[in-house]
Amino acid sequence: MNLIEVKNCYKVYNNGVTAVADFNVSIEKGEFIFVIGASGSGKSTFIKMLYREERPTNGSVIVGGINVAKLRNSKVYKLRRKIGIVFQDFKLLPKLTVYENVAFALEAIGMHSKEIRPKVVKALENVGLKDKARSFPNQLSGGEQQRVCIARAIVNNPKLLICDEPTGNLDPDISQEIVNILENVNKEFGTTIIMATHDREIVEKMKKRVLYIENGVLAKDYAKGSYKVHESN
Amino acid sequence: MKAIRILTRGIRDALKSVFRNFSLSTAAITCSSITLILVAVAMIISYNIKNITTNLEKELTIVVYLKENRTEDQVATILNDLEHMQNVEKREYKSKEEWKLEMKEYSDTFSQALEFLDANPLLDSITVFVKDVKLLKETTEQIKTYDFVASADYGEGMAENLVAIFNVVEKVTIIIVIALVLVTAFLIGNTIKLTIFSRRGEIDIMRLVGASNISIRLPFLFEGLILGILGSIIPILVTIYGYVLLYDHFNGHLFTAIIRLVEPFNFIFYVSGLLAIIGAIIGMFGSYRAVRRYLKI
Structure with a gap:
């Protein structure tokens, strides 16, 4: 069974702008997918619909068996617990330590503190930040902050990890490091990863499936390893 | 168990927030204290008038x-x-x-x-x-x-007029009490609104990691409740000590022997209890309004 099933999906904003039109895509469990496209192509809207930050105007978006289009506001949290999300701007809480930032995600869903500790330690190990558990976000480099963000996203073992331009603020070496961590998560835990990015070098290098979005339409669905930077433009 | 955890977490976060935004909380508590003191005065006047009127009516x-x-x-x-x-x-x-x-x-x-x-x-x-x-x-x-x-x-005239005047005074005090209660609720709501804004980042992350609506909203509701109850402490003290002093000072009578004040015990405890309840309710009401308006989930 596919983890994500998008059928005839449209998103029209209140101001009349059509962000996504007639979108169809299936994503299997355990896939690692890049989503690329110019700014304003509808890439972010597509990503946001997956975690129900935006609701499709028409069509269906099914994530892990939940139809996002029909999901009521009060039930959104059920979907979010199955998903980890990583952002370009990290969204870490400056007054909490690295450990507390990761633990916050579990506390927020009412987990017992005894269960929280081992999970947080493991998540920090996975991103190589166990030694920085007591540091505050402003004491970390950009790459390290993004790793904390990944740890927070994977701490509850989500089925799906959505990354919205996670390397947007980072230099090429660090970006590669982040993508490597994501690949590890994908391989080790079988977590499905969807990553929106502008970094086409990395996309080509990783040889994964690539969704190329243009003007709100899925212009091309590249199979594993078939994406080449110079061909796409 | 989970519900209890969410509840205790809500209370803990609310208390933290009250202390973290100390100046804001102090402002809200001071405002609600002042209002509740006025509410207490209005309640004492109103209750005494009711008592006097009933006594007068009995003697007519x-x-x-x-x-x-x-x-x-x-x-x-x-x-x-x-x-x-x-x-x-x-x-x-x-x-x-x-x-x-x-x-x-x-x-x-x-x-x-x-x-x-x-x-x-x-x-x-x-x-x-x-x-x-x-x-x-x-x-x-x-x-x-x-x-x-x-x-x-x-006793045509005098008795009738007195009862009529007292009735008007009683109605006016009730209207004032209601107005003050609404003002306090608004003030507390405003404080909660500011805390919601100052905790935007935290709320966003809670939403993203799948915290349920109740666990996001609960701390703010508790914060309103705590502010309301803290705001009622000074008015309660003022009521207890102030009324006993007043009663002793006038020997239980106002102007003439006919106008008898209500005896302080258990009256002051009854008023204090009501003040705490009113504080709690307006705190909750204020924060509920703020949460409804500014915490869209």
Whole structure:
């Protein structure tokens, strides 16, 4: 069974702008997918619909068996617990330590503190930040902050990890490091990863499936390893 | 278990937030304290007026004098009629002979004067206690229709006016209390609004990691509740000490012996309890409004 099933999906904003039109895509469990496209192509809207930050105007978006289009506001949290999300701007809480930032995600869903500790330690190990558990976000480099963000996203073992331009603020070496961590998560835990990015070098290098979005339409669905930077433009 | 964890976490976060935004919390607590003090004053005035009015109403009676030439039958008729009249609580009949005896006992001067006269110059009287003071006038008019009734009076004017004035004062205080309560709720709501804004980042992350709506909203509701209850502490102290002092100072009476103040115990505890409850409710109400408006999930 596919983890994500998008059928005839449209998103029209209140101001009349059509962000996504007639979108169809299936994503299997355990896939690692890049989503690329110019700014304003509808890439972010597509990503946001997956975690129900935006609701499709028409069509269906099914994530892990939940139809996002029909999901009521009060039930959104059920979907979010199955998903980890990583952002370009990290969204870490400056007054909490690295450990507390990761633990916050579990506390927020009412987990017992005894269960929280081992999970947080493991998540920090996975991103190589166990030694920085007591540091505050402003004491970390950009790459390290993004790793904390990944740890927070994977701490509850989500089925799906959505990354919205996670390397947007980072230099090429660090970006590669982040993508490597994501690949590890994908391989080790079988977590499905969807990553929106502008970094086409990395996309080509990783040889994964690539969704190329243009003007709100899925212009091309590249199979594993078939994406080449110079061909796409 | 999970519900308890969410609950304790809510209370913990609320307390943290109260202390973290100390100046904001102090402002909200001070504002609600001032308002609640005014509410307490209004409540004390209102309750005392109610008490005074009830006492006055209890003392309002119709005094009926029968004509000198009344017959025994007529006395029996009117007593019987009064007994069955709807607005009459009870009636006390005193014949002119009884009056004479009473007056003789009252003083020697009266005694000598009455001895001097052959006939008894006094009249029979009936004191009528009514059930509803508002119908006092109607009942008096009804009694006056008997042709052997010399007069029927009930302190016209003074008593009525006093009750009417007190009624107006009571209504005005109730309106003021309601207005103040709304203002306080608004103030607390405003504080919660600011805390919501200052914790935007935290709320966003909670939403993203799948915290349920209740666990996101609960800390803010508790914060309002805590601010409301903290705001009621000073007003409660003011009520307890202030009212006892006031009562002792005036010896329990205001201006005249008729206007009796309500006894401080258990009245002050009753008012204090109400203040705490009002504080809690307006705190919750204020924060609920803010959460509804500014915490869209």
